[in-house]
Amino acid sequence: MEDKLEAFQDFYPDDYSHCYGCGRLNEHGMQIKSYWDGEESVCRIHPRDYYTGGMKHIVYGGLIASLIDCHAAGTAAAAKIKELGQEMTRETMPRFVTANLNVNFKAPTPIGAEIELRGKVLEIKGRKVTIGVDLIAEGVVCAEGQALMIQVKETL
Numbered sequence: 001m002e003d004k005l006e007a008f009q010d011f012y013p014d015d016y017s018h019c020y021g022c023g024r025l026n027e028h029g030m031q032i033k034s035y036w037d038g039e040e041s042v043c044r045i046h047p048r049d050y051y052t053g054g055m056k057h058i059v060y061g062g063l064i065a066s067l068i069d070c071h072a073a074g075t076a077a078a079a080k081i082k083e084l085g086q087e088m089t090r091e092t093m094p095r096f097v098t099a100n101l102n103v104n105f106k107a108p109t110p111i112g113a114e115i116e117l118r119g120k121v122l123e124i125k126g127r128k129v130t131i132g133v134d135l136i137a138e139g140v141v142c143a144e145g146q147a148l149m150i151q152v153k154e155t156l
């Protein structure tokens with residue numbers, strides 16, 4: 001039976017699917033899945049309870065940054081393909097990498113809670129796509145990120 005493709009990351013070509021955060025072919029990775037929810041993108045994930053940040057009850061900040069980064073990368077690719085008026089396929093999905101990532105940690109993220117990432121497309125300017133991401137747990141925005149994603153030249 002063929003895989004059902006629906007998350008942005010499902011459309012990354014095989015040779016681009018080994019990212020620790022979002023690569024579907026990285027068996028040790030987070031394998032996050034991002035989707036459109038209206039004009040925003042959404043990803044929900046329940047990190048394992050060993051991703052602790054100092055104290056046992058809060059999530060490691062590096063993981064928070066990784067989740068924001070990978071959700072922003074997927075959102076950038078999906079936004080670019082939408083701008084081009086094309087469908088997401090493994091042949092058409094553009095490849096984006098992170099040039100710049102800023103994260104503001106606003107409140108501790110509780111271990112054990114489901115995390116929701118909500119992405120907004122702030123700007124698309126040629127190969128440069130800027131994405132804002134809120135990371136929410138138990139109804140609280142625990143971190144806010146902004147990422148500049150660049151479409152790699154090979155895919156142009």
Ligand SMILES: CCCCCCCC(=O)SCCNC(=O)CCNC(=O)[C@H](O)C(C)(C)COP(=O)(O)OP(=O)(O)OC[C@H]1O[C@@H](n2cnc3c(N)ncnc32)[C@H](O)[C@@H]1OP(=O)(O)O
Nearest residue numbers: 012016019069070073096097098099100128148150152153
């Ligand atoms: C799909 C699975 C992967 C998902 C990835 C998840 C996210 C990741 O973790 S990716 C890994 C971390 N990121 C990287 O390793 C990227 C390393 N950096 C690079 O490869 C390059 O610097 C790269 C591709 C970002 C830009 O290189 P290149 O394409 O040559 O850029 P270049 O042509 O010089 O610049 C393009 C534009 O971007 C701008 N730009 C480039 N880098 C930056 C930056 N750090 N900050 C601000 N602007 C930048 C340039 O000023 C230029 O702007 P303009 O067109 O307006 O003049």
